[in-house]
Amino acid sequence: MSSPISHTAHGDAPLSSAKHPDPAGAPEHLAPQQGDVLVGRSVTIDRPREDLYAFWRDFTNLPLFMRNIHSVTIQDSAHSHWVIEAPAGKTVEWDSKITQDEAGRLIAWESLEGASVRNSGRVEFIDSPDGRGTVVRVTLTYDPPGGAVGKLIAKLFQKEPKIQARQDLRRFKQLMETGEVSTARPPDAAPRA
Amino acid sequence: MRALTWHGKHDVRVDTVADPQIVNPRDAIIKITSTAICGSDLHLYDHTIPTMKAGDVLGHEFMGEVVEVGPGNSKLKVGQRVVVPFVIACGQCYFCKQQQFAACDNSNPAETADMSEFLYGYPMTGAFGYSHLTGGYAGGQAEYVRVPYADVGPILIPDGIEDEKVLFLSDILPTGWMAADNCDIKATDTVAVWGCGPVGLFAVQSAFALGAHRVIAIDHFPHRLDLAKSMGAEVINFEEVEVREALVEMTGGIGPDACIDAVGMESHGLTADSVMDRVKAAVKLVTDQTHGLRQVIIACRKGGKVSIPGVYGGVTDKFPIGALMEKGLSIKSGQTHVQKYMQQLLDLIMEGKLDTTFLISHRLSLEDAPTGYKIFKERQNDVTKVVLKPDGVPRH
Numbered sequence: 001m002s003s004p005i006s007h008t009a010h011g012d013a014p015l016s017s018a019k020h021p022d023p024a025g026a027p028e029h030l031a032p033q034q035g036d037v038l039v040g041r042s043v044t045i046d047r048p049r050e051d052l053y054a055f056w057r058d059f060t061n062l063p064l065f066m067r068n069i070h071s072v073t074i075q076d077s078a079h080s081h082w083v084i085e086a087p088a089g090k091t092v093e094w095d096s097k098i099t100q101d102e103a104g105r106l107i108a109w110e111s112l113e114g115a116s117v118r119n120s121g122r123v124e125f126i127d128s129p130d131g132r133g134t135v136v137r138v139t140l141t142y143d144p145p146g147g148a149v150g151k152l153i154a155k156l157f158q159k160e161p162k163i164q165a166r167q168d169l170r171r172f173k174q175l176m177e178t179g180e181v182s183t184a185r186p187p188d189a190a191p192r193a
Numbered sequence: 194m195r196a197l198t199w200h201g202k203h204d205v206r207v208d209t210v211a212d213p214q215i216v217n218p219r220d221a222i223i224k225i226t227s228t229a230i231c232g233s234d235l236h237l238y239d240h241t242i243p244t245m246k247a248g249d250v251l252g253h254e255f256m257g258e259v260v261e262v263g264p265g266n267s268k269l270k271v272g273q274r275v276v277v278p279f280v281i282a283c284g285q286c287y288f289c290k291q292q293q294f295a296a297c298d299n300s301n302p303a304e305t306a307d308m309s310e311f312l313y314g315y316p317m318t319g320a321f322g323y324s325h326l327t328g329g330y331a332g333g334q335a336e337y338v339r340v341p342y343a344d345v346g347p348i349l350i351p352d353g354i355e356d357e358k359v360l361f362l363s364d365i366l367p368t369g370w371m372a373a374d375n376c377d378i379k380a381t382d383t384v385a386v387w388g389c390g391p392v393g394l395f396a397v398q399s400a401f402a403l404g405a406h407r408v409i410a411i412d413h414f415p416h417r418l419d420l421a422k423s424m425g426a427e428v429i430n431f432e433e434v435e436v437r438e439a440l441v442e443m444t445g446g447i448g449p450d451a452c453i454d455a456v457g458m459e460s461h462g463l464t465a466d467s468v469m470d471r472v473k474a475a476v477k478l479v480t481d482q483t484h485g486l487r488q489v490i491i492a493c494r495k496g497g498k499v500s501i502p503g504v505y506g507g508v509t510d511k512f513p514i515g516a517l518m519e520k521g522l523s524i525k526s527g528q529t530h531v532q533k534y535m536q537q538l539l540d541l542i543m544e545g546k547l548d549t550t551f552l553i554s555h556r557l558s559l560e561d562a563p564t565g566y567k568i569f570k571e572r573q574n575d576v577t578k579v580v581l582k583p584d585g586v587p588r589h
Contacts, residue, residue, distance in 0.1 A: 046287055067303075132287050163307065170303035170316070178283040179265065180217040182302045182319065182341065184330040 016040025196335035218265025221343035252334030253279035278531035284345035369395025376451035393455035448494030457503030
């Protein structure tokens with residue numbers, strides 16, 4: 001389940017698990033730029049990779065399990081417009097294009113010129129070697145802007161992406177394996193004192 | 194509806210709260226006919242489990258009648274009687290398919306699963322009425338409850354058998370059974386059980402049912418020891434004797450082949466280590482008081498088996514790792530895979546081979562639930578199990 005961009009120089013661990021933001025020996029084109037945030041997370045889902053790829057490739061499905069996405073509008077086969085919910089009721093928007101698309105295996109994307117938060121990402125779908133389904137591996141990089149507005153956005157995109165990716169992937173797994181997203185939310189919970 | 198809600202240490206109240214509703218397609222709403230207070234609810238009552246919030250509805254041992262079924266649930270029908278497992282399991286993840294239901298990967302909501310991932314390395318399963326570590330799901334000490342993944346957990350109960358004969362399928366009966374099952378009992382085995390609370394007593398019963406040659410039960414409450422004795426166990430009162438020495442002598446110098454810790458994280462005792470535990474817990478250096486477990490590991494024979502159904506949640510110290518390693522003990526533990534055991538245990542109940550009703554000492558209305566907690570906490574000798582009847586109607 002190796003991926004050419006995701007490994008540290010020594011050992012088989014993914015770059016996103018490195019203790020230091022700029023791991024010594026990482027090939028230059030793979031090491032995150034100063035200020036970039038790199039997030040990686042894998043989850044094994046007990047469904048064929050073709051199913052998972054197809055569900056993800058229809059970006060309009062993403063808000064079903066990605067909690068901070070307000071909407072994704074498809075422009076053409078490679079281009080889409082994303083509206084993301086930011087703190088304090090604000091939204092952040094950008095256009096994105098698909099840079100790699102291998103049916104049943106891989107989708108990679110990056111934001112276009114002019115995005116307030118430059119970002120790129122890829123999701124890989126790999127047969128689990130032990131027959132447990134599909135390993136879904138997401139790798140994201142963000143380059144939050146500077147300035148006052150940037151600070152607010154940075155709060156979302158520097159501290160939150162790892163949490164967001166972790167929770168989004170859990171919801172994706174729940175939805176794909178059980179058909180629903182687990183929740184204990186009210187009305188079943190009692191009123192809070 | 195009315196429900197027993199948690200508000201803080203030793204503060205539980207019956208409040209009027211919103212009725213539960215179907216949220217997800219596979220949900221069902223159950224009208225509770227019988228629900229029990231579990232020994233592990235006392236950990237919540239004592240506030241030794243973190244992530245509780247004021248207003249949480251407690252209760253994870255319950256049964257009742259299906260009153261509403263979600264559009265994606267083709268198993269349950271309105272009017273059916275069911276017992277609901279305390280573990281919420283999706284039935285479709287890798288773990289559920291291995292029958293490791295208490296390790297379900299999907300039932301803890303994505304947002305609350307973070308806490309157990311940080312504490313334990315991986316996110317834990319969802320459960321009813323047992324803090325926000327396990328999802329913050331409203332529990333069943335209430336008139337109604339929403340049951341997620343209700344096409345997997347609830348087991349159908351035939352008419353004509355009273356609630357009290359099957360209620361404990363929800364937790365303590367399979368928990369006692371799994372505790373014994375985890376000992377991989379051989380016909381020549383002597384099994385020692387620490388703690389004669391409900392789980393310990395069911396572990397005694399289960400160990401005999403699974404073929405144990407002898408069972409030795411350990412506690413300090415005379416009435417609970419009498420119950421263990423009535424099931425055929427030999428008993429040790431730890432206030433009267435030194436437990437390891439007694440076990441060594443009772444087993445001809447060999448020691449028990451399998452040892453079950455049915456006490457858990459608030460272990461009693463006046464030995465030096467347990468006093469230190471209490472001091473350290475008071476200043477938050479440790480969370481779990483484990484005198485009983487230390488004794489279990491020291492008393493177990495070389496190459497023996499240790500089973501831990503007792504609940505622990507955090508960290509401890511003075512753990513006898515040397516005795517564990519040098520003696521070559523095997524340890525099995527875990528929250529109970531209730532769904533794995535329910536059908537076989539229901540069959541044994543229906544055949545008259547297992548009786549669980551002996552345990553019930555008190556039957557109260559839901560409105561009296563706070564009294565139930567208080568007496569279960571304070572009068573452990575004679576209050577062995579409290580069953581609440583939210584609708585006040587005996588069921589057959």
